[in-house]
Amino acid sequence: MRTFMRVGAALLAAGLALSGCSGGDGDDDGEADGNVTLTYAVWDQNQKAAMQELAADFTRTHPTTTIDVQLTPWEGYWTKLKAAATGGAAPDVFWMNGPNFQLYAANGVIAPNAEQADMSVYPKPLVDLYTYEGKNFGLPKDMDTVGVWFNKKLFDAKKVPYPKDGWTWADFQDAAAELTDAKTGVFGVGAPLSSFQEYQYDTIAQAGGFVISPDGKKSGYDDPKTIAGLKFWTDLIANKHSPDLKTMTDTVPLQLFEAGKLAMYWGGSWNVGEFTGNDYTKDKVDVAPLPKGEKQATIIHGVANVVGAKSEHPKQAWEFVKYLGSKPAADILGKKGPIPAYEGTQSDWVKAHPDLNLQTFLDAVDYAVPYPVSKNTAAWNEAELTHLTKAWSGEQPVDRAATDLAKTMNDLLAKE
Amino acid sequence: MTRRRDRITEALWAYAFIAPIALGLGVFYLWPVLQTAYFSFTEWGAFGGHEWSGADNYVRLIHDSEVGRALVNTISYTVLGLVSIPLAVVFAALLNRKMRGAGVYRTLFFLPVVTMPVAVAMVWRWLYNGDYGLINYLLSLAGIDGPNWIADPATALYALVVIGIWSSLGYNLIIFLAGMQAIPAEYYEAAALDGAGPVRQFFRITLPLLSPTAFFVSVISVIGSLQLFDLVFVIAGSGASARANPAYPRLQTVVALFYDRAFVTNERGYAAAIVMVLLLIIAALTLVQFRLQRRWVHYA
């Protein structure tokens, strides 16, 4: 009996030791001396250094506040953030994007701005993107618009003139036809489903259609103009001026473009680094504005810095967000990374690559339309793919797939 | 008196021996099953919290075309994957002899079993690539223009089945080999005296005596196949992006759908209902197998 007790005690001790190994990351805020550490969650490895520079710069002017920049790659960022928010432990300040914004705002995970800030220094579509029920949440950090990247070598080979400002859908379609060469396996352009931001949403806006009504209650996919925006792409596939969806599933358009198999690639301002770094594309590409349909349009999107609603240091967190949204911060950002959202700070970004017509992306801001979102964007984003895949693979006519999608999307919106 | 005390001590010791694992199994396995059953009747908020929603999830499930497709795909994959069993029996029979290189062959067959499924799926995804894949290159040598195997609805499911067979063959083969080696040599000696050749011996002795093993293997592989996830996750991805693959309606499995609903769209109540259905199907198919076994399994 006595041994029994002894072993039991040993087991108990082992159990305690096991449960004790949870104390991995204690937070040493060192608040006793009035110092505060803010956590700042970001997802882009390429921008981590710039974020750390900004953090250090902030601490110079706010010596009692230090910033801990926490990088989680995109793949796990939202999962981790959501799990943390569910447990009431979201970071003090973090990056937010359009599709997720309303969900976080509506559920009280992020805090509305503590004071009125001057929003006129940011592009209006971005300010609107981060407005929920009339309140601004956070400040826009950067922005991106869309353009047509093209392979000059392939244009030269077919003696097709480079795209010009003001070119139209018809010009684009003609160029795609001329550039396509079945013998060499070159297509004019790729018409994928993988990212609506650079493809479907742009042409829908250009055709005069809409994805979601301004009040966020109704899908626009059954609107004939929206359908025309989709048909723009499926026609390219049907005419074999774009690879079919199966091919683009096996080998994504970006890779086809970088292998010289696509003459044009609809891409964002964020592709600059990719194309100037790639051995094949670095001396062959330039960029032009998107062609004009019924009107000229591009999608604009940008990341915002927001404050976690449960932050223990809301005052300092807001100060930091204000700094990140300021001109000095934008100047630092513009030298290293994406286009800063702060008006008038973008010239460094353009100057970084004088051989490319990067001004295109800035000019596009004038006619840019906001990224379509609602409270549960993810739900209908999935529906978009489920339905439109059928149109892209040719299984269903576009109008049929789009009206089915509108029905599904309306149901989802009604549930929000 | 001491007898009684001894017995009490023995029982106490037994409980002590079992306690740690009983606690762990209770907390992490038994109680969760009940919770999942309960969750299947709840609806979850985006950031936690759930409330009773009655049979809503099950109603939705019946009308959800993705659930139907996932069930069809999962069951098709499972049934087609059974081809692995006769293949494994044949190769086990070929290897079940004293010969040079038997160990090497066995090792090679077994290699895929110990390889990380994520890695296996990545390699096969590359082999299946429509433009640059090795398989289509080899086919092109024979003048055949191969499809985009995992992006074409006509081939995608079969492409998965091939990977499944390739990676489970060695496992089944080892079990059959062990089963064959347990068959007493006298049976074969007696049959040889009766003038039965190796082929007849195989059908008369090996196969019937192997049927309990085959039954076990089929139960295990059905249960395993019904839970297919890793291959699909690596080959097609998850969430919205997976659905950009035109073949996804043929690739989606029940567990992949469960993952999407539980951890991508955070509809954990609905996800719980989906795995409850999986539980039912596994139970039903296992029961059917036990019923059918009377017809073909011979216990010596």
Added chain:
Amino acid sequence: MPSRSRVLLHTVLIAASLVMVAPFVWQLVTSLKSLSEATAVPPTLLPSGRWGNYGRVFDLLPFGAQFGNTVIVALARTAGQVLLCSMAAYAFARLRFPGRKVLFGLFLSVLMVPPQLFIIPQYQIMSALGWLNTLQALIVPGLFSAFGVFLLRQFFLGLPPELEEAARLDGAGPVRIYWSIMLPLARPGLLALAVLVLLWSWNDLFWPLVVNSDPDTMPLSAGLASLQGQFQTDYPVLMAGSLLASVPVIVVFIFLQRQFIQGIAQTGIKG
């Protein structure tokens, strides 16, 4: 055997072995190519020896940390299961106590349930403990296994009782008998369980994917899957990463082949 049928036998076996091995060979060959070599048509068969692809894997993933995580988790789970399962298995096989059948039935019922049913509540527990993105999230639920109890109980039941009875007459208590008699006798069974747990733990994807979204606390399986998410089509790098992640178990397998195969065969025959 007549030599002609022996040639046929080896032809069939060699052909089948080629099918089994070809994917690995192609994986290795691709891992040493540049991206443009990998996407050349017709494919180049001999790579130019881009060992840098392996270095890239280390740049793109915290590969060292993930390797360490995988090893720690696999070893901890293996040690835990071997100890805890053998204790319970011994009790079920050799000790008499009220409720033995009911308890064992409960344990067995865990085996019948597909593991996906445990996941949401397990995730909730991890989240409540604040264990998301930690190694203990990967380890703790995997310390307990009904399968291990079942496997080892079968093994203990097959051991001869004589030694044990002799020890009991010498006055040895259950702990002594378990520790110094049963465990040494059961070594083959313990090893079989150990290699199986090691293999499953190393290769498991679903659970790590769910609980650890932080690259530094992921095991290799989840890390590799995330690599594919980010660099979808850089096949040479993906092949290098997948090779690096799977080679350790393959090497262990080659050294412990007998135990692996015994383990698998045991689960088969005695199941």
